[in-house]
Amino acid sequence: xxxxxxxxxxxxxxxxxxxAREFAGxxxxxxxxxVWGGSDVGLMKVVADGVQEAGGRLAGVSVxxxxxxxxxxxxxxxxxxxxxxxxxxxxERADAVVIMVGGTGTLDxxxxxxxxxxxxxxxxxxxxxxxxxxxxxxxxxxxRMDAEGFLPRPLTDLVFxxxxxxxxxxxxxxxxxxx
Numbered sequence: 228x229x230x231x232x233x234x235x236x237x238x239x240x241x242x243x244x245x246x247a248r249e250f251a252g253x254x255x256x257x258x259x260x261x262v263w264g265g266s267d268v269g270l271m272k273v274v275a276d277g278v279q280e281a282g283g284r285l286a287g288v289s290v291x292x293x294x295x296x297x298x299x300x301x302x303x304x305x306x307x308x309x310x311x312x313x314x315x316x317x318x319e320r321a322d323a324v325v326i327m328v329g330g331t332g333t334l335d336x337x338x339x340x341x342x343x344x345x346x347x348x349x350x351x352x353x354x355x356x357x358x359x360x361x362x363x364x365x366x367x368x369x370x371r372m373d374a375e376g377f378l379p380r381p382l383t384d385l386v387f388x389x390x391x392x393x394x395x396x397x398x399x400x401x402x403x404x405x406x
Contacts, residue, residue: 228403229286230254231262231321233336235329236269236296242359243328244273250325250356250392251277257396257405258283260302262320264313265289267298270328275301288316314339323352323399326386328361344385345378352402353386354395362388 234247247270254261255278264271265287275285275298285301290313294306307313314336318324326337343349355362366388373382389395 228257228322228399228405229260229262229320230399231317231324232274232327233317233324233329233333233340234263234270234274234327235333236264236266236271237330238269239328243270243361246356246358246392247273247327248277250274250327250395251283252281253392253396254278255281255283257400260284260286262286262288262317264293264317265298265301265304265306266293266296268296272298274327286320288313288320310335318343318349318351321351322403324354325395325399326353326355326362328356328358341385345380352399354389354398355386356389356392356395 251274261275261278261283263275266272266289267275279285286303287298287301288305288307289297290307290310297304305316307316318340324340326333340353344353357363357366369382372378378385387398389398
């Protein structure tokens with residue numbers, strides 16, 4: 228499976244890096260390809276390192292203004308002209324999406340895939356990996372949107388909330404018929 232992971236390029240503490248490394252190892256051992264923002268810094272580097280060390284493939288989609296931070300030695304690297312094109316290319320290459328911890332860029336990417344799903348423009352499985360409770364507030368907001376009628380489809384049709392890396396990958400593999 229080509230699994231797109233939206234996540235931060237910031238240097239983060241072990242609360243976030245340890246579960247990210249675990250997820251990356253599972254992804255690589257499963258023979259999957261990481262489709263990600265292509266950066267060789269911060270949490271993006273942690274995940275790419277883990278996938279590569281576990282035997283998985285790396286397909287990066289960088290963007291012109293960040294191309295100097297692109298990871299060398301990957302299986303595939305594309306440089307998009309801007310962030311909009313980058314998101315489009317990431318989603319085109321993905322069979323599934325995992326949203327890991329991140330800032331405004333990650334949130335932008337997450338809401339875009341959920342909006343596409345909401346309107347039936349994609350049926351790719353989406354997992355929000357809620358590492359260390361990072362997305363507790365967002366989960367609550369999504370549930371309120373669902374309960375108060377802001378979503379035309381049930382929240383459970385849009386996103387699966389996973390608290391642990393193993394649950395995130397198990398959901399994706401099951402959704403794609405991989406055992």
